[in-house]
Amino acid sequence: MxxxxxxxxxxxxxxxxxxxxxxxxxxxxxxxxxxxxxxxxxxxxxxxxxxxxxxxxxxxxxxxxxxxxxxxxxxxxxxxxxxxxxxxxxxxxxxxxxxxxxxxxxxxxxxxxGIFIPDVPADRKLLLISAGSGVTPMMAITTYRWDLGGQPDICFVQCARRPSELVFRKRLEHMATRVPSIKLHFVVEQDDPHDVWTGYRGMFNQLMLGLMAPDYLDREVYCCGPEPFMRAVRDMLIGFGYDMEHYHQETFTAPVLTQADAPVLDDVVPSAKVASEIVFAVSGQSVTCTEADTILAISRRAGLNIPSGCTFGVCGTCRTRKLSGEVHMVHNGGITDEDIADGWILACCSHPMGRVEIEA
CATH class of the missing domain: 2.40.30.10 (Translation factors)
Incomplete structure (x- = not known):
């Protein structure tokens, strides 16, 4: 001063x-x-x-x-x-x-x-997840906790297209070197030319989240970024069984002034109380199940052999074609957007939403 x-x-x-x-x-x-x-x-x-x-x-x-x-x-x-x-x-x-x-x-x-504020006790563990310029409120929250002193427990995840677009990286690293309880995790989609990147690479997914914050169930989550990114994060957390009452987000397009103005999130949550049906076209079998079941689990229960590997949406071994119906699929990179558009799914992480017919 x-x-x-x-x-x-x-x-x-x-x-x-x-x-x-x-x-x-x-x-x-x-x-x-x-x-x-x-x-x-x-x-x-x-x-x-x-x-x-x-x-x-x-x-x-x-x-x-x-x-x-x-x-x-x-x-x-x-x-x-x-x-x-x-x-x-x-x-x-x-x-x-x-x-x-x-x-x-x-x-x-x-x-x-705005209401996107960490209105929780100072000792509450935080998980801050951002993409692009969505890092700005996370920087404010982290700096504030750092300035309060002590050992704020913050897991900070920042996603960007390439390392050169990781905003505040040096300032965050400065804080983390002095407060070990601040853990930084950077995810980029691609490298910068003529530079070396040894961190996470690809699209942020459930596997990365589990490695970065294995205690995610104990943390208050704040998320900011483009809506497709935040929707993917919500799907990850819902798939992990996270209590979404402790999830908070801010959008790029419509900052919220009051809680009454906050948009209602209409995320798909597969329910064990809602009946579904899977029709296996090749074998001719039809099996009743619930939305909470995966197509791979039901196929095994029916005695059918859909090849599988990781069972976590990574390897792509269980890729099969969906002939009709809708599934809710949260994968971890084992299938491309082009394959999904062509009707392919990963059986291990696809939940039937109603009647679904697959080529198996």
């Missing part, structure tokens, strides 16, 4: 969104991802909860627009506030920020707001 700020902060009031914010720092984090730090010209301090967001009024060509961004800084450091933003191909507001927002420029802001 610089000396000229000390007296202003001691007697200052909390910032109110009637006062514009002054940009004081612009830091590139990754390709098309930049962190902007702001200060209140009056010397006011920032009062918010880790995981909340701000809405900026941006003076783009054609008239001002409003864009909402999660705060990436921690309220434990209240003299400034930071937003880490990513410009997509069709971005207007975020692209304006990257092209025009510099030190000394002021913008109007509304907030803070």
């Amino acid at each position: 610089s000396l000229d700020l000390v007296p202003r902060f001691v007697g200052a009031l909390p910032w109110r969104d009637t006062e514009p914010l002054e940009c004081v720092s612009v830091v590139p984090e990754a390709p098309d991802i930049v962190s902007f730090s702001f200060r209140a010209p009056s010397g006011a301090w920032f009062d918010y909860r880790p995981g909340q967001f701000l809405t900026l009024e941006l003076p783009v060509a054609g008239g001002p627009i409003h864009r909402t961004y999660t705060i990436s800084s921690s309220p434990s450091r209240p003299l400034s506030i930071s937003l880490t933003v990513k410009a997509q191909g069709a971005s207007i507001g975020t692209r304006w920020m990257l092209d025009n927002l510099r030190e000394g420029v002021t913008v109007k802001a509304i907030g803070p707001g």
